[in-house]
Amino acid sequence: MHADLLLDSARYVVVCDDDAAVIPDASVAIADGRIVAVGPAAEVNAQVTAARVIDARGHLVMPGLVNLHTHLPMTLLRGVAEDVDLQGFLELVWAEEARVMDPEGVELGARLGAVEALLGGTTTTLDMYFHHAAAHRGAVSAGLRHVIGPVFFSFPGPDGLSWDERMAGARAWPEDLAKIGGPSVPVAYMPHAPFTVEVDDLAQIAALARESGGIITTHTSENDSENADTIASRGMRPVACLEASDVLALQPVLAHGVRLDEGDRTAVAAAGASVAHCPGSNLKLASGAADIVGYRADGIRVGLGTDGCSSSNDLDMFAVMRLAANLARLVHHDPAAIASSDIVRMATLEGARALGMEGAIGSVEVGKEADLIVIDTAVPHLTPLHDPHTAVVFAAGRSDVRHVLVAGELVVEDRRPVRVDVPALLAAADARVGA
Amino acid sequence: MHADLLLDSARYVVVCDDDAAVIPDASVAIADGRIVAVGPAAEVNAQVTAARVIDARGHLVMPGLVNLHTHLPMTLLRGVAEDVDLQGFLELVWAEEARVMDPEGVELGARLGAVEALLGGTTTTLDMYFHHAAAHRGAVSAGLRHVIGPVFFSFPGPDGLSWDERMAGARAWPEDLAKIGGPSVPVAYMPHAPFTVEVDDLAQIAALARESGGIITTHTSENDSENADTIASRGMRPVACLEASDVLALQPVLAHGVRLDEGDRTAVAAAGASVAHCPGSNLKLASGAADIVGYRADGIRVGLGTDGCSSSNDLDMFAVMRLAANLARLVHHDPAAIASSDIVRMATLEGARALGMEGAIGSVEVGKEADLIVIDTAVPHLTPLHDPHTAVVFAAGRSDVRHVLVAGELVVEDRRPVRVDVPALLAAADARVGA
Numbered sequence: 001m002h003a004d005l006l007l008d009s010a011r012y013v014v015v016c017d018d019d020a021a022v023i024p025d026a027s028v029a030i031a032d033g034r035i036v037a038v039g040p041a042a043e044v045n046a047q048v049t050a051a052r053v054i055d056a057r058g059h060l061v062m063p064g065l066v067n068l069h070t071h072l073p074m075t076l077l078r079g080v081a082e083d084v085d086l087q088g089f090l091e092l093v094w095a096e097e098a099r100v101m102d103p104e105g106v107e108l109g110a111r112l113g114a115v116e117a118l119l120g121g122t123t124t125t126l127d128m129y130f131h132h133a134a135a136h137r138g139a140v141s142a143g144l145r146h147v148i149g150p151v152f153f154s155f156p157g158p159d160g161l162s163w164d165e166r167m168a169g170a171r172a173w174p175e176d177l178a179k180i181g182g183p184s185v186p187v188a189y190m191p192h193a194p195f196t197v198e199v200d201d202l203a204q205i206a207a208l209a210r211e212s213g214g215i216i217t218t219h220t221s222e223n224d225s226e227n228a229d230t231i232a233s234r235g236m237r238p239v240a241c242l243e244a245s246d247v248l249a250l251q252p253v254l255a256h257g258v259r260l261d262e263g264d265r266t267a268v269a270a271a272g273a274s275v276a277h278c279p280g281s282n283l284k285l286a287s288g289a290a291d292i293v294g295y296r297a298d299g300i301r302v303g304l305g306t307d308g309c310s311s312s313n314d315l316d317m318f319a320v321m322r323l324a325a326n327l328a329r330l331v332h333h334d335p336a337a338i339a340s341s342d343i344v345r346m347a348t349l350e351g352a353r354a355l356g357m358e359g360a361i362g363s364v365e366v367g368k369e370a371d372l373i374v375i376d377t378a379v380p381h382l383t384p385l386h387d388p389h390t391a392v393v394f395a396a397g398r399s400d401v402r403h404v405l406v407a408g409e410l411v412v413e414d415r416r417p418v419r420v421d422v423p424a425l426l427a428a429a430d431a432r433v434g435a
Numbered sequence: 436m437h438a439d440l441l442l443d444s445a446r447y448v449v450v451c452d453d454d455a456a457v458i459p460d461a462s463v464a465i466a467d468g469r470i471v472a473v474g475p476a477a478e479v480n481a482q483v484t485a486a487r488v489i490d491a492r493g494h495l496v497m498p499g500l501v502n503l504h505t506h507l508p509m510t511l512l513r514g515v516a517e518d519v520d521l522q523g524f525l526e527l528v529w530a531e532e533a534r535v536m537d538p539e540g541v542e543l544g545a546r547l548g549a550v551e552a553l554l555g556g557t558t559t560t561l562d563m564y565f566h567h568a569a570a571h572r573g574a575v576s577a578g579l580r581h582v583i584g585p586v587f588f589s590f591p592g593p594d595g596l597s598w599d600e601r602m603a604g605a606r607a608w609p610e611d612l613a614k615i616g617g618p619s620v621p622v623a624y625m626p627h628a629p630f631t632v633e634v635d636d637l638a639q640i641a642a643l644a645r646e647s648g649g650i651i652t653t654h655t656s657e658n659d660s661e662n663a664d665t666i667a668s669r670g671m672r673p674v675a676c677l678e679a680s681d682v683l684a685l686q687p688v689l690a691h692g693v694r695l696d697e698g699d700r701t702a703v704a705a706a707g708a709s710v711a712h713c714p715g716s717n718l719k720l721a722s723g724a725a726d727i728v729g730y731r732a733d734g735i736r737v738g739l740g741t742d743g744c745s746s747s748n749d750l751d752m753f754a755v756m757r758l759a760a761n762l763a764r765l766v767h768h769d770p771a772a773i774a775s776s777d778i779v780r781m782a783t784l785e786g787a788r789a790l791g792m793e794g795a796i797g798s799v800e801v802g803k804e805a806d807l808i809v810i811d812t813a814v815p816h817l818t819p820l821h822d823p824h825t826a827v828v829f830a831a832g833r834s835d836v837r838h839v840l841v842a843g844e845l846v847v848e849d850r851r852p853v854r855v856d857v858p859a860l861l862a863a864a865d866a867r868v869g870a
């Protein structure tokens with residue numbers, strides 16, 4: 001069998017399927033952007049003729065990480081609002097957004113964020129930001145699989161668009177997305193939150209998503225004050241707004257979901273919607289600790305995200321995995337509250353499922369697109385290595401990621417982004433913000 | 436002025452003094468192992484003739500991190516006990532200790548731990564493990580500033596020593612320490628915990644420490660069951676045992692201190708003792724969340740530690756800083772619960788103070804020994820960089836540490852340990868545990 005690339009003799013392939021399979025001494029063959037063989041090295045190598053071989057001895061191969069909630073352009077706002085309360089935070093962030101976030105700033109920030117994400121092993125992001133087309137251009141230029149779409153507010157948001165302009169932009173998005181290109185992703189629509197988008201407007205977005213087969217993501221119950229604001233303005237809780245508008249039936253990705261009550265949880269589970277758990281942001285902004293163990297027991301799908309860099313302050317999904325595992329133990333007073341293999345699956349296959357992309361990405365299985373990361377385990381902090389899932393969650397870090405493939409393309413090689421001149425990018429970012 | 440080494444034109448020097456001073460565009464000059472000048476690059480460079488210059492442009496210079504509670508040899512036990520409850524954890528750890536932890540294993544594990552610590556920017560550790568002399572040999576061979584001493588149990592511990600043998604070893608420790616050498620450190624004595632060391636025995640250790648001028652560290656109130664066990668066997672809480680035995684008056688470092696009640700806190704603050712806060716371990720083992728903001732308000736000194744690799748699972752003090760900052764926000768429902776500059780000081784100067792070493796290390800000030808780390812900020816996840824303290828806590832990571840100096844010696848240069856053959860060390864560790 002011909003392959004374009006062979007990842008040869010990895011110490012482990014961490015498959016990230018539902019059985020938490022791990023294959024020691026394994027190879028992965030890739031052709032036309034897809035995985036065509038995975039298994040014991042002796043078997044795979046014998047049946048493959050590869051145009052290129054990457055020596056993966058001493059390395060761990062796993063699916064690229066799926067960051068299920070972020071705002072990539074906000075890399076440019078990293079560190080502008082620190083050690084202040086929420087009101088102070090929002091004032092500082094909004095002022096800085098007004099100053100630097102025109103379409104050019106958004107494209108630059110998304111490009112910077114995409115490079116950071118890829119270097120840290122993230123191959124797919126569910127991004128949300130205004131000037132979404134500019135963000136998409138920036139992110140895909142680095143090689144990231146980048147899910148984004150128009151953002152909606154029922155009032156002129158930071159981009160100053162009217163509702164009709166938003167809807168027009170949303171109707172044009174499938175075609176715009178196809179024109180910009182990049183690794184294949186679904187069309188997405190992004191109402192900001194039930195407290196900023198009225199129920200009738202949510203219903204218009206749901207109708208559009210049904211028509212186009214698009215997915216929806218929205219902020220939901222991030223903290224107590226968001227719940228209170230929604231009840232005050234809409235007469236119901238955020239999840240009820242999503243239910244009343246038909247959004248919930250479309251299995252949206254609910255960003256944060258920290259403060260879901262029992263009724264919310266029942267409705268979210270019944271609908272098959274997902275929660276994008278962002279523990280770094282939730283703790284930093286003192287929103288609280290989402291009970292993801294409880295959510296999963298209720299039947300809610302949970303993926304992991306970083307949130308934007310103004311509240312996280314980076315895009316490190318390894319840090320998020322470790323924090324999610326630790327926080328679950330704190331919340332449940334139980335050192336066995338959640339298995340490392342579950343955490344790793346949340347950061348990969350469960351994220352793919354939340355995006356409706358489990359047929360394309362999220363595990364190392366034949367037929368899927370080759371979104372893969374190659375982690376160097378021959379480092380002190382991963383020695384000895386008794387269990388690969390535990391090592392990934394509790395000891396590995398972003399800097400252990402050596403190679404990154406998206407749809408079979410090597411976009412990070414030996415820790416260097418292939419498509420991007422990093423010093424020039426950093427200089428442009430510094431110049432943009434005046435740092 | 437002559438200097439052996441000049442760190443030339445750093446983007447920032449983060450001083451870590453009580454004023455949280457930051458000096459932009461700054462140089463640091465080192466002679467005979469000590470800092471002889473620090474300040475604006477133009478001033479320092481004009482007065483210094485340096486034998487060697489390291490270009491620090493685009494880098495941040497700060498004191499090496501002080502890991503105030505760890506068990507370095509337990510690197511060899513990394514990942515052996517996962518996703519199990521505490522009883523299962525202890526059974527697995529003890530079995531593995533019996534299998535691999537003779538003096539040779541302890542020396543190897545400490546050497547591996549020291550390399551990992553140094554690579555991640557830690558220059559000083561307060562270590563605790565049996566076969567302490569072997570651990571010390573291993574750690575100082577890598578160039579680490581390594582505080583350790585005899586460990587005490589009132590029963591034969593994992594090393595099988597009688598009480599008299601322990602006391603004899605303890606009396607010999609100052610001389611043994613001097614013979615082994617390494618960067619200067621205090622003599623230390625390490626009763627395991629009030630529930631494993633009887634009050635009369637604690638009193639003997641206190642007397643020895645008073646006599647020799649040594650410091651003491653002990654596990655204290657790590658979780659509720661430890662408190663309950665202590666009350667059941669000693670008739671009083673752990674802090675009361677330390678008070679009754681004169682240990683507390685010697686300003687010990689109390690490892691963990693998760694479950695200190697109001698009386699404990701008053702006594703600890705009045706004595707001038709310190710807490711070594713280990714949030715990674717405390718969450719992973721579901722011990723709870725120490726209220727470090729409250730402790731500090733009470734006047735208790737708080738430093739930061741990783742704990743051993745069987746419960747943390749690495750020695751990453753950057754991860755600990757970030758988690759401590761986030762956890763304080765969660766505990767206090769306040770995004771401004773603690774400033775990043777306070778977190779950074781806890782990981783440096785406060786740790787040094789806890790060890791009685793604030794005259795020697797912990798900040799970038801003239802006269803101190805040159806324990807310094809040089810962090811590369813020209814990376815995507817640190818761009819833009821608005822505030823150095825925030826960047827260190829919420830975005831930097833161990834892999835950003837490029838150079839490390841201990842007592843003026845460059846022990847990590849361009850991310851490579853100078854004194855250690857890393858591949859050989861990793862192979863030895865794998866061979867030792869049979870991985």
